[in-house]
Amino acid sequence: MTYATAALDLTNQQQVARLLPHSPLVASYHTGWKGLTFTHYCHPPHETVEHCLLQHSLVITDPKSCSKAERRLDSKHYAQGNGRVDVIPAFLNHRTNWNQQVEFSVIAICPTLLSQATQELMQHDIELIPQVSIQDPVIEQLALALKVEIQTGCLSGRLYGESLGGAIAARLVQNYAVSKPPLAFKASGLSRSQLKRVIDYIEANLAQDLSIFDLASLTNMSKSYFSRSFKQSVGISPYQYVIQQRVERAKQLLKQQSISISDIALDCGFANQTHLTKAFRQMTGTTPKAYQKE
Numbered sequence: 001m002t003y004a005t006a007a008l009d010l011t012n013q014q015q016v017a018r019l020l021p022h023s024p025l026v027a028s029y030h031t032g033w034k035g036l037t038f039t040h041y042c043h044p045p046h047e048t049v050e051h052c053l054l055q056h057s058l059v060i061t062d063p064k065s066c067s068k069a070e071r072r073l074d075s076k077h078y079a080q081g082n083g084r085v086d087v088i089p090a091f092l093n094h095r096t097n098w099n100q101q102v103e104f105s106v107i108a109i110c111p112t113l114l115s116q117a118t119q120e121l122m123q124h125d126i127e128l129i130p131q132v133s134i135q136d137p138v139i140e141q142l143a144l145a146l147k148v149e150i151q152t153g154c155l156s157g158r159l160y161g162e163s164l165g166g167a168i169a170a171r172l173v174q175n176y177a178v179s180k181p182p183l184a185f186k187a188s189g190l191s192r193s194q195l196k197r198v199i200d201y202i203e204a205n206l207a208q209d210l211s212i213f214d215l216a217s218l219t220n221m222s223k224s225y226f227s228r229s230f231k232q233s234v235g236i237s238p239y240q241y242v243i244q245q246r247v248e249r250a251k252q253l254l255k256q257q258s259i260s261i262s263d264i265a266l267d268c269g270f271a272n273q274t275h276l277t278k279a280f281r282q283m284t285g286t287t288p289k290a291y292q293k294e
Contacts, residue, residue: 067100116222
């Protein structure tokens with residue numbers, strides 16, 4: 001494959017505007033997510049300049065869009081097929097055009113995130129293989145989850161968004177890389193000291209917007225390997241554990257009667273009372289208000 005020497009940064013809004021002049025309808029620039037960026041467009045007919053990107057990118061076309069699109073990757077031309085997902089490796093020369101208004105999402109994945117997804121599984125580097133107009137319902141669902149999370153105000157915090165990014169990176173490695181990790185791989189779990197360090201940190205910072213990157217740093221692991229190891233040790237994902245602990249703290253505060261439910265939500269790390277109520281009902285089968293009256 002032929003790679004360009006200069007690349008655009010999809011995390012830089014000014015550089016993205018040079019490529020796609022119409023502003024995105026949904027964007028993750030404000031979320032603080034590390035390793036991934038999400039944008040969603042409804043863009044009129046357009047032809048991009050020849051370019052390459054600093055990040056690996058996924059383009060997911062909305063099924064309602066009926067435009068005819070053409071993409072050129074590494075001097076090879078591809079017409080739009082039946083699939084809705086394109087996978088474009090970082091630093092690969094490409095351009096694209098479409099003849100009608102089209103709705104699509106772009107997910108930019110930092111190459112470091114992809115490397116972290118495999119560094120404990122392999123002894124060598126991987127190479128992502130370009131894909132055009134493929135069908136991948138898993139990526140489509142993960143993209144939709146990112147979009148909904150942004151549209152609803154990122155109530156679940158950085159931990160949730162970055163976990164979705166890790167899942168996308170693992171999906172790319174397992175399905176669209178030259179060297180695939182063994183599917184039978186299982187993380188061995190965290191050591192007792194590592195687990196205590198992470199649990200203590202979560203407990204001390206429960207009211208904060210926790211990041212999967214921060215938690216993984218406590219163990220000197222990549223985000224993806226930490227997530228698998230944590231689940232192996234605890235039985236649930238880091239995000240689920242944090243939500244569980246926030247609900248447990250909310251139960252304690254609700255029994256005090258003197259604190260408003262809205263204040264309890266913020267004290268426990270929830271974005272607002274609605275976010276607390278949703279998580280509380282999912283885990284207990286009742287609402288904070290009903291629980292407080294018991």
